[in-house]
Amino acid sequence: MQSLIVKTIKDSSLTFFIYLTVSILFIWIFASIFPSFKNMGEQFSEMLKNYPPGLLKAFGYDAEMPIFANIETFVSLENFSFMYQILVVGLAVSFSSWAIAGQIEKKTMSLLLSLPLDRFEIFASKYLSAGFLILIFNAATIYSIILFCKIYDLDYNLANYHKMFLSSFLFSMAIYSIAIFFSAVFRDKGKAVFIPTGIVVGMYALTVISGLKDNLADLKYGSFFYYFKATDIFVKGIYPDYMFLVFSGTIIFFSTLALIIFSKRDISV
DSSP states (O other): OHHHHHHHHHHHHHHHHHHHHHHHHHHHHHHHHHHHHHTTHHHHHHHHTTSOHHHHHHTTOOTTSOTTSSHHHHHIIIIITTHHHHHHHHHHHHHHHIIIIIHHHTTOHHHHHTSSOOHHHHHHHHHHHHHHHHHHHHHHHHHHHHHHHHHTTOOOOGGGHHHHHHHHHHHHHHHHHHHHHHHHHOSOHHHHHHHHHHHHHHHHHHHHHHHHOGGGGGGGGGOHHHHOOHIIIIISOOOOTTHHHHHHHHHHHHHHHHHHHHHHSOOOO
């Protein structure tokens, strides 16, 4: 089982490093431009006041929170409220779609099934290897901010970095767990990519709609993006209500379902 975990990590290394490089590159860009934009903070805040509060709320902006107050606020709004989420979804779906559905589609699952491992061990190897890489992705992305703060002589608040790391890791694993469930259901890699991606896009749409319409405000509870509020976590050090329950429950529920389906399904080899 250990050798399969190592092999899976090696096979996923190129995809992982591409996503990680892009993620850190964005952090670098935002850290490098922050000193220049900081001087425009007051003008930008005044401009935001002209926009409807609901629209700002829908896209994660808080008119009462100056966007250039500190580096954590800036990257929370400019990176973790959009670009980071795209990268996480792409990484999670990429790992999960190849883990089961992709190998069934390519007729390479027979190689795994021929090993002296039961299906639980095969599934666990896939899940744990992806979980390890997702953990490294989040740690490197978030803690690299500190490195760039030192390079560009920026102040930072270390206290909330650990909270942000934990939250982002749970958010990422919840998405991965949903994605690997669909990978276990389908033998077509395309469906294993399209459906979980569509679900996440739908969640984002719910967040936007709930912010625009007061009578639809409760829709926000059906979106992961309501529970992963970067500004609350990274800037204020506050975990959104029910965040741990929603993410941990999603991880346990969908990963268990995926394991059951993979263990019982008939796989043509």
